[in-house]
Every structure is written in structure tokens, then in C-alpha cells.
Amino acid sequence: xxxxxxxxxxxxxxxxxxxxxxxxxxxxxxxxxxxxxxxxxxxxxxxxxxxxxxxxxxxxxxxxxxxxxxxxxxxxxxxxxxxxxxxxxxxxxxxxxxxxxxxxxxxxxxxxxxxxxxxxxxxxxxxxxxxxxxxxxxxxxxxxxxxxxxxxxxxxxxxxxxxxxxxxxxxxxxxxxxxxxxxxxxxxxxxxxxxxxxxxxxxxxxxxxxxxxxxxxxxxxxxxxxxxxxxxxxxxxxxxxxxxxxxxxxxxxxxxxxxxxxxxxxxx
Amino acid sequence: xxxxxxxxxxxxxxxxxxxxxxxxxxxxxxxxxxxxxxxxxxxxxxxxxxxxxxxxxxxxxxxxxxxxxxxxxxxxxxxxxxxxxxxxxxxxxxxxxxxxxxxxxxxxxxxxxxxxxxxxxxxxxxxxxxxxxxxxxxxxxxxxxxxxxxxxxxxxxxxxxxxxxxxxxxxxxxxxxxxxxxxxxxxxxxxxxxxxxxxxxxxxxxxxxxxxxxxxxxxxxxxxxxxxxxxxxxxxxxxxxxxxxxxxxxxxxxxxxxxxxxxxxxxx
Amino acid sequence: xxxxxxxxxxxxxxxxxxxxxxxxxxxxxxxxxxxxxxxxxxxxxxxxxxxxxxxxxxxxxxxxxxxxxxxxxxxxxxxxxxxxxxxxxxxxxxxxxxxxxxxxxxxxxxxxxxxxxxxxxxxxxxxxxxxxxxxxxxxxxxxxxxxxxxxxxxxxxxxxxxxxxxxxxxxxxxxxxxxxxxxxxxxxxxxxxxxxxxxxxxxxxxxxxxxxxxxxxxxxxxxxxxxxxxxxxxxxxxxxxxxxxxxxxxxxxxxxxxxxxxxxxxxx
Numbered sequence: 001x002x003x004x005x006x007x008x009x010x011x012x013x014x015x016x017x018x019x020x021x022x023x024x025x026x027x028x029x030x031x032x033x034x035x036x037x038x039x040x041x042x043x044x045x046x047x048x049x050x051x052x053x054x055x056x057x058x059x060x061x062x063x064x065x066x067x068x069x070x071x072x073x074x075x076x077x078x079x080x081x082x083x084x085x086x087x088x089x090x091x092x093x094x095x096x097x098x099x100x101x102x103x104x105x106x107x108x109x110x111x112x113x114x115x116x117x118x119x120x121x122x123x124x125x126x127x128x129x130x131x132x133x134x135x136x137x138x139x140x141x142x143x144x145x146x147x148x149x150x151x152x153x154x155x156x157x158x159x160x161x162x163x164x165x166x167x168x169x170x171x172x173x174x175x176x177x178x179x180x181x182x183x184x185x186x187x188x189x190x191x192x193x194x195x196x197x198x199x200x201x202x203x204x205x206x207x208x209x210x211x212x213x214x215x216x217x218x219x220x221x222x223x224x225x226x227x228x229x230x231x232x233x234x235x236x237x238x239x240x241x242x243x244x245x246x247x248x249x250x251x252x253x254x255x256x257x258x259x260x261x262x263x264x265x266x267x268x
Numbered sequence: 269x270x271x272x273x274x275x276x277x278x279x280x281x282x283x284x285x286x287x288x289x290x291x292x293x294x295x296x297x298x299x300x301x302x303x304x305x306x307x308x309x310x311x312x313x314x315x316x317x318x319x320x321x322x323x324x325x326x327x328x329x330x331x332x333x334x335x336x337x338x339x340x341x342x343x344x345x346x347x348x349x350x351x352x353x354x355x356x357x358x359x360x361x362x363x364x365x366x367x368x369x370x371x372x373x374x375x376x377x378x379x380x381x382x383x384x385x386x387x388x389x390x391x392x393x394x395x396x397x398x399x400x401x402x403x404x405x406x407x408x409x410x411x412x413x414x415x416x417x418x419x420x421x422x423x424x425x426x427x428x429x430x431x432x433x434x435x436x437x438x439x440x441x442x443x444x445x446x447x448x449x450x451x452x453x454x455x456x457x458x459x460x461x462x463x464x465x466x467x468x469x470x471x472x473x474x475x476x477x478x479x480x481x482x483x484x485x486x487x488x489x490x491x492x493x494x495x496x497x498x499x500x501x502x503x504x505x506x507x508x509x510x511x512x513x514x515x516x517x518x519x520x521x522x523x524x525x526x527x528x529x530x531x532x533x534x535x536x
Numbered sequence: 537x538x539x540x541x542x543x544x545x546x547x548x549x550x551x552x553x554x555x556x557x558x559x560x561x562x563x564x565x566x567x568x569x570x571x572x573x574x575x576x577x578x579x580x581x582x583x584x585x586x587x588x589x590x591x592x593x594x595x596x597x598x599x600x601x602x603x604x605x606x607x608x609x610x611x612x613x614x615x616x617x618x619x620x621x622x623x624x625x626x627x628x629x630x631x632x633x634x635x636x637x638x639x640x641x642x643x644x645x646x647x648x649x650x651x652x653x654x655x656x657x658x659x660x661x662x663x664x665x666x667x668x669x670x671x672x673x674x675x676x677x678x679x680x681x682x683x684x685x686x687x688x689x690x691x692x693x694x695x696x697x698x699x700x701x702x703x704x705x706x707x708x709x710x711x712x713x714x715x716x717x718x719x720x721x722x723x724x725x726x727x728x729x730x731x732x733x734x735x736x737x738x739x740x741x742x743x744x745x746x747x748x749x750x751x752x753x754x755x756x757x758x759x760x761x762x763x764x765x766x767x768x769x770x771x772x773x774x775x776x777x778x779x780x781x782x783x784x785x786x787x788x789x790x791x792x793x794x795x796x797x798x799x800x801x802x803x804x
Contacts, residue, residue: 037733243518250779465573511786
């Protein structure tokens, strides 16, 4: 049964993150670097953030990084070049995540995301607007926030996965994971997460960490959706607002047990 | 009576921030991006931060952003160019805030602030040293901190407002708002805010959010002073130091009610 | 007796940080800027972060900054140039700290750290891998994390101090301080600090703040090790995970008393 399989693979990934502490290169935007690093550390992974083109190439080519993230949040021409370098150095050896922040709303990144799509990301994580725009469904995002619910993007996600070969994760009130054939839905998580900058972006980084230790990209995407959704549920139980929610979220991930995953997973 | 008018316009702005969730472009320094985004999200606004010149021009020209912030904290030549692009694209259509961090202490930004001043910012927020330097009173700031109390800058603020056409907000133990004719003083707030990086800079960002929904720049500046001062008062009641103060501040803004504004406003 | 001397000099430095509030320029990586600024503010110091080459030169040459930090975490060619400018402007007048993040793991920064070493940093802070690499012991770091305990780097630290003229601080489960002749060991601190991004990097910044007010670089390094170790101990007593640990750490530093230092110092 899918439910049991996903819960067990998620527990195994959680365990591997802590035992192997994979090095995860995050090529991400400047706003979310601290929370991204702190959530990866809380999960057991080892984040590394660089901006020099040569250093990025050296790290990825050297095989030290288990996976990496490409997040377009504060894209510049220089950073786009560094991202190209990472993707070239990775070849088919190192899995990577594309997080197409605000694609559809701004033209430089929309073109660049199309370019990256041809380089075969292993996993794509976005909100509904971003996934619809990337799939060519002509969505109109509004900055980094989605203008519609994740339900609206399920068909776009399935098409994007089928065409690109990537597993696609659409995040929202319900998270959807698809490999282009099947679609799985996950109901954990709390709306407070949309009031803390970088929770979505950190999810892309955690997806990369999961890829570094998972058996398959599908299991990595599922683990990512379950883990972040469940820690959102736990954090919301004690948070008194969006400030304490951010602190509780990190604590919840630091303390997350396999039993929490088994007891709380909402696979729809 | 002014007091009642200001309290009611502040309550209305608070309500509008949550109902309209204005998109606010923050061209700000790298140190304060996370807290700036988190405070705007807690207030109900939708922050967006970009660094590419073309994307900034596209966003502002496209009319998506309700207002924007120009904060000189970690100014570079490239960022100055992006700020020029935003200001040109805005024309007289999109209101914007100038936060002249450390102007007076460093010459590149002092010259650039003078250049920006001619482009007619809608609102200027600074500490006493910065406002005095910008007004040509020859203050000697000490990095990003003020070397004197806000009282010392009232005359400079009034002159700056009269000459530039901007509403000026001087922040300190007492916050002053002036349109060049009248000066209003606000007594809320706690000194712990000066021990958390980015509270002042986030105030500039919240000023932009208020501009996006306010009837007048004067009401936006007043709402900004009252809201940030009151959440500072609330946060200080439970904070155990500057670390928990930052968390409580965000929670307080997230939970701020119109009744809190009415009960706590200290209009002097 | 050394113990008493170190405790008294640390108490004096703590007092001076709060009374003099030294301006500390942090040329540091983009990930850790917020926590670095917040920990310096909690200690009483006044952080300033700039990225423009001319502004950095102007600030250091003008004598406003009491000390500065050079942290290689997200090094770029442009930032390397700014760091050269700061070091040249400092001459022998302004003390500075070198934090050789991930040196040994990446070649650009390894070469640049060697170049900086010839410019006579006052104090060097690193983990075991970084200090061993900088001393030419051929360590293989793994991104920003050390691959061995601090004990393994004691001999490398002593050699590095003797050759460079800098006081060297190796941080880890035990912190070691050496001037090239004597080695002192400090046992405070908690492993949770390794699960929060920027605690180590902030320690380099606090070392610079201590240099700005200390009688000698050795006393500054000792105060740095004791203060950060003790606040780590205090924070760990109430933290519920790595998220709340970060908040508690800042609160603990904000509230740290001389009596805490006297009661808790673990000089081995």
C-alpha cells in the first residue's frame, strides 16, 4: 500500500539525513539564506552556500556535495552563470532541485527557468503559479506569492513532470507530488508557514537534502512534503504568531521522530 | 482632533494591509532582508526583493508593486543603478520611501542620497544623525547608529520636508513626523529595538507598505510610527532579552488589533 | 594564577563592550549577517556591514572602526578586493580577525587566506580543519564543517601562531587559544551551537569586538572563548531545539553578567 511505503521511506530518509549529514549546496536567494541553513542543520544535513563561480564548479565537480538547490529568488546575471556552472559540473551524477521563484511574473527568470528545464533537474518545487507558468499554462504570478490554490496546478504539474523527466512538487494548502504518471496528495502543514519568509524556499533546499540520501526522487519529494508539513503542524500547536512559528518550526524539525511521522502523516 | 484622526487612519491602514496585502518591493541592505520580509508578512503585506536591474524595472513599470523602499545600508554602485531604475520607472505613479542609512558618515551614500532627494521620495525615514546630514545640518553619524537624540533633528526634519516635498519620519526614543509645516510626536516604542538589527530598516519597509494603502503620506508615516512603536511596547512586556524581543515583535505585529492601537497610542 | 587573570580580563572586556560600544566592521558572508549583527548588538558592540570598496576604505582609514572581521564564507573576487582594501587601510593601527571559513576545502579561498596571512591578522579563529589547512597541515575540510575535533589542531594552531604572529583560536568541543608559545583550553559551550548557522562566524565577529577594547589580543581571544562558551551553556539549559537555542543564545549574551563569567568559566 502506498501510504505505508511512503511513511517508511520518509522515516528512512529522516534517519539517513541525521546519520550521513549530506553536504547540500544551496544556490539560493539572499533573503532566505539564514532560515534555509538553519532548517537544513535542524534536519541533520550540512548546508554550504557559495557565490564564486569557480568555487561552485570545484565543489560540485569534486563530488563533495550530495545534491544541490537552484533557487531563482534574487536572480542576477552573475548568479545565473554560477547556476549554469553547477548544472554543467553535475552532469547526470549529482541530483538537483529547481525552485522557480516568481517565474511567470518576471521575464529574465522565466527565460532562465526554461533554459534550466532543458538541463534536466531531478526535482522541481514551486507554488501553483510558478508550476503553471513553467509548464506553459500562462499563469500570472504576483511576485513570490501564488495567485491560486495548489489544486489548480495538478494538471500542469503532471504535464511538467512528464515532459521534463523531473518529479514535481507543488506546495500549498495541499502538497502534490507527481512523476508524470501518478499524483499523490499530502494534507499536513499550516498557513502560518506562508507568513514566514523562506519556508517555501527552505523546502526546496530540504528536497535537495532528501535527494542526496533517498532511493528515488519520488520518495525524496514525498519525504520533503511530509516532513515539512508535519513540522508545520507541530509548530502551529505552540506558536503565538508568525515570529514564534519560525522558531518552533526549526525546533520541531530538530526533534522530529519517526513516530511523529507515523502518527501524523496525512496522505490523502 | 488630531489624536482621534491619527488613530482612526492608523486602524484603517492596518486593516487595509491585511485585506489588500500590497506588494512592496524592498531594495534594501543584505543584513536586514529576513527581518524586513518577516515584519512585512506579519503586517499582512507581500514583500518582494530583487537585485537584477531589468527585473526591478519590469516590476515597477508593470504597476504590480504598490510602493517601494530604497535603503542605502549596503550600497554598491550596482545597487545604486538598480535604485535609479526603480525611481525612474516609478515616476510620480508609485510612492517610495528613502531610508538614508549612515548618510553623513560615508561619502558615496551621502552623494547618492542627495541625488535621490531630487527624484522626490514620498517619505523619508531616518535616525537623527541621518536626517540632519540629509538636511545639510552637517551631522557626524557613527556608522548606522545615531549620535544624538531624535529631538535634536526636529528642525532639520521640518526643513528637509519643506525643501524636498517628502513627509519625514525621524525615529528615536520619540518619533517625529513632519510634512514641513506641522510636527507630530509619538512616544511608543522600546530601546530594545535598537539592539536588534533591522528594526529601523524594517520600519522604512513598513512605511512603504503603509504608503501603498494610505490616503496620504502623512497618515502613512503616522501609522508607521504608531504601529512599530506599539508592537515594540507589547514585545518588551514579555521579551527576556534582545533575541526574544525580535521574536515577540513579529508576533505582536501579527496579532496587533485595532483595539491595541486605540488603547496604547501615545500621541504627544 | 592564569585562571583568575583570564576571568578578570574577560569581565573587564565585557564591561568595556557595553560602555564603549566599539564600532566593528564585519566583512562577512551573506548567510550569517543577521545573527552576527544581533550577537554583536547583544554584547554591546555596534556592528557595521558594507560592501562598497571605497566606503570600506573610507571607514577604516577614518579610524571610526575599532576592529574588523574578514570572514571568507561566501568569498567572491569583488569581496576579496574589498578585504584587501580594508587590510591596507588598517595598516598596523586597526586590529583585525581572519576567519578562514572552509579554507582547505576550496582553492580560491585557500590561496586568498595565504595572501591575507602575510598581511598580519591580529587574531585567527577557525575550526580544526580550517586551522590545520591554514597551517599547512593538509587537512581536508568538508565545506564549512570540520572533519576532526579541535584537539587534533592544537599543534597546527601553535605553529600557525608562531609563524604568523597572530593569536589563534581553535573552536570545537574544547576551544584552544594560543600565542605560539602557551596553549590555553576552555571547556564551556554546547554542541547545539553547531546546529545554528553563523554561531562560529559570529564568534569571529565578537573576537573583533573584544580586540577593539582588550589590552592584548590574547585576552581578547580568551574573552571570546569564555563569553561564547558560557552563553552557549546558559542557552542550552532552556533551549528546546536548535531554533530556540539561537534565540536563547542572544538573550543570554544580552543578559550576561560578570558573576555568570566568574561562576561558570571552565578554564581547563
